Amino acid sequence: MKMVVVAAAVSHDEDVKSYVTQAAFRKASRKMTLCFDAMKKAVSSLADIFTPERLAAAGLILNSGFGEIEATGGFLKGLAENGVARPIFFQNSLHNSTTGFLAIQYGIQGPVFTVNHRTRGGDEVLDISETLLADSLCEFCFAVTVETVPPEFSGPTGVDREGAAVLALCSEATAAKYGLKVLITPDDVLKESAHHPRIELPLTGLKSLFRYDLITRLADRLT
C-alpha cells in the first residue's frame, strides 16, 4: 500500500481570531482551535469527497510535543493557589483532549490516536496512519501536528513558530478511485524525512518545535 497526501493545510494564530466569539469554541484551547481551523481548510479543499459519512469512517492521528500544557498549568496553578480544581481545565489538560475535541467537531468515528513526541511526532503520526490505511481500518486518515507554548515560556529563548498542520492521507488506489490529485508521494515523504533537521538533545529550551515537525514541513510545501 502506498500512502499519498491529497490535501494539506496549516493554521496560525492570525487565522483563528474569529473563533473566540463562537459558542462552539467557548471551552476550546488554542491548540483545539488551531487544529480545527487547519482541518477545516483541508476538508473544505475536497468538500465533495469529505462528506459526513466519509468523515465518520476516517481516522485521525494527532501529535503535540507539549500537549495541552496551558490547561495543565491552569489547573495545577489554581489548585496550588486557591485549592480549587477546575473541571474544564482538567477536561482540556490531557494530551488526548485536543484529539477528542476534533473527533467530536468533525464526527470522526474511525480509529483515533494521540501520540506525543517533541522531535519525531510527525514521523510517528505518518507511520501509524500508514499502518491503519494498510489494514483498511479507514479509507482516509487525517494526520495532525500542533504546537503552542504557554505565554510564560517566552523567555530568553524566545517564542518559535506555533501552529497546526494537517495532511489528508489515503492509499494511492483510493486517490485513483476518487480521481484525487496526489500532492505528496511516498518518495517525497522519504526525502523530506531524510532531511530531518538536527534537534539538540536532551531537549533544551521551552520552544515550540512546530517548524521542524515532518507534517509541518510537508504541509508547508503545499500552502
Place this chain on the structure above:
Amino acid sequence: MSLATRSVCVTGLGVVSCLGIGVNRFWDRVERGESGIVEGLGAVQLDGPQLGSETEGRAFEFSMLAAKEALTQAGLSRLDPDDGFILATTTGQIDIWATEFVEFLRQKSSQEDLEVVFRHQSLGALLDTIASHIGQPSKTALISSACSAATQALALGSMWIRQGKVKRCLVGGVEVLSSLTVEGFKSLQLLSSEPARPFDSSRKGINLSEGAGFLVLEASDVVKQKSLAIISGSGLTTDAFHMTGPHPEGEGCFQAMAQAVRSSHLSPNEISWVHAHGTGSDLNDLSEGRAIARFFDGATLPPVTSTKYNHGHALGASGTLEAVLCVEALRRQTVLKSGGLEHQDPRIPLVVARESAPRAIRHILKNTLGFGGINAALVFSQPAEALS
C-alpha cells in the same frame, strides 16, 4: 487466514501494580478477590529507587521492572535494533516536573530551573529513555489516548507484526498517580473513596491507580519460548460524542467489539469471556454494559468481569495491565471474579462473573473506553496448537 499463519503471539508478561510486583502475585491476588485500593487509590508500594533512577522517576522504575519481567519470560535480555517498542501513558514522568512547573507559573522559580526538569514533560522523552535501556529498538511510538492508550498500543503492535514491519514488539503501558489526575477526576465527581463496584447498582465511582503492564509480542515464526496467547483481532473506534462522557448506548464500544471479533474471524458465540473496562463509574458501566448486552444479543452471553475493584483504574496502563490478566486467564483456563459486586444494576443485563472459577476459555474479548470517546477492543485466543 488461519490463526496459525502470521500470528501475533504474546510471549512475555510483566506487571507492577498496587497489588505488588510481578505477574504471579498480580494474578494470585486478583483471583483471591483481594483489593489493593486504600482510601480510594491504588498506589504502588516500592521502597525507594530500585534501578538507580533517582532522576527518571517512578514511571521509569515501573516500566523497567515490568519490561524486564516480560522480556525475561520471552527468553530475551534485550530487544534487537530492528524490533518495535510502543509505550502508552497519559501523564508520563509528571512526578518529576509538575511541582517545578507550578512554581515557575507562580513566578517562584526561574526558567533555567524549570528547563532542567521540563525535558521530562514530553511523554516521548520517557519512551526514548526506556528504549535506550532495552536495546534501542528503532521502531517506536508513544500513544497517549488516555484510558484506551495501552489497548491501542497492543493493536498497533499487532498490526506492525502482521504487516511485517517488525518481527517483535514490546508494548507497555505505565501511569503514576498525580495531583493532576486525582484532583482532576475528583473535580469531575468521578472518584469513589471505597474500592470500585463495577456494574453494581450502588457503585460510586472510580479508583485511580498506578503501575505498569508490559507484553512481548512476536511473530509466530520467531518465538523462542512458549506462546502464551494470540492476539487474533482488534477494533478501534471513536464515539465523537463528549470529551469525558461515553456515548449513552455505548455505540462506539459496540462497534469496537464488532470489529475485534470480525477481524478475528470469529462469531460472538465463540467468545468465552469478556474482560470489561468496567470502571465503576455510573455512566461507563451503563453504556459499556448496554453495548456488551447488545453485541451478544442472539448469541450465548459469556461471563463478564471487571477487575478494577482489585487494581483500580491505571489510565494509560490499564489496557496492558488487564491484558496480562486476559493472557493468564487463557493459560490457566480460569475466569476471574468481578469484584465489588453485591447487587447488579438491573439496567445492565449481563452475566457478571460472581466468582473466580475454572472454565474452558478459547477466546477472550477485552474492552477499553477512554476519555475523548476513544474505544479499543482486542481478542486474545489460545495459541494455535491448543486450538487445533
Place this chain on the structure above:
Amino acid sequence: MHNQSLVSEVKNLIITSVNLHHLDPAAITADTSLREGGLELDSVDILEVVVAVEQQFGVKINDAEVGKQHFRTIGTIADFVEEAKSKQ
C-alpha cells in the same frame, strides 16, 4: 422574589467561569435555565459553575442531589446561595 443583586452576581460568575461572552447578558435572566432551552451547559459546565459558586460565595454543595435541585436556573442558584449564607 429573587435577590436581584445576587442574581446579577451569579449571572456574571457563570458568564466568566464557562465563557459565555458570546451571549447578550441582557438576555440572561433569573429564569434562564442552565441546560436545554437556556444556556445549554453540559455536565462539566455545571460542575465548573458549582466550583465557581462555592469559591465565590463560600458555600458548599455537599451532594449531587442538592446540586441537581438548586442548579437549575440563575434564580434557583441565587436562592440557594442566599439561604446557605443565612445559615452560616
